[in-house]
Amino acid sequence: MNIILVGFMGSGKTTIARILSRRLKLRFVDTDKLIEKQQGLTIAEIFDKKGEGYFRELERKIINSHLKFCDGCIVATGGGMPCFFDNMERLKSIGLVVWIDTDFEEIKNRVKNSKKRPLFLDQERAFELFKRRKECYNKAHIRIDGRMDKEKVAQEIEKLIGGSFL
Numbered sequence: 001m002n003i004i005l006v007g008f009m010g011s012g013k014t015t016i017a018r019i020l021s022r023r024l025k026l027r028f029v030d031t032d033k034l035i036e037k038q039q040g041l042t043i044a045e046i047f048d049k050k051g052e053g054y055f056r057e058l059e060r061k062i063i064n065s066h067l068k069f070c071d072g073c074i075v076a077t078g079g080g081m082p083c084f085f086d087n088m089e090r091l092k093s094i095g096l097v098v099w100i101d102t103d104f105e106e107i108k109n110r111v112k113n114s115k116k117r118p119l120f121l122d123q124e125r126a127f128e129l130f131k132r133r134k135e136c137y138n139k140a141h142i143r144i145d146g147r148m149d150k151e152k153v154a155q156e157i158e159k160l161i162g163g164s165f166l
């Protein structure tokens, strides 16, 4: 079984996944990093050179070529991954999908380096996307309040899984 974190850009998925993997001694997987390594390009470069559609195809493929074979992984996904194709359903069949639900004000303060995030270059657009994405994230198995300290969020997830299913 795996734990898969979903949520908007800057909601804390990567940091929380790292903390969880350390606490539970399980492998940490970051889908954006996998894609960057595979393509030899940063996410911003992929968006710029090949377009968002191409990136979404790469995300879809990473589920089949990599995540499907994970067992006992803590996965941090890119913010849009569960919201395209049937990705959410597929992620839910691979692991426990946890939505890190952080409010937009908090996210705005955290996302300082917007250059790394092509869909956060314009804050108004990012807010529109944030509102639209809620419906998708809401399909996760579990929702956790992401405004808490990240160690605390990780502890909450650990409590919820009870250490039993990994």
Ligand code: S3P
Pocket (backbone or CB within 6 Å): 007, 008, 009, 010, 032, 043, 077, 078, 079, 080, 081, 116, 117, 118, 119
């Ligand atoms: C995206 C989120 C990013 C990255 C890409 C697109 C999105 O990941 O995958 O820039 O569509 O929300 P983070 O959520 O880790 O910032």
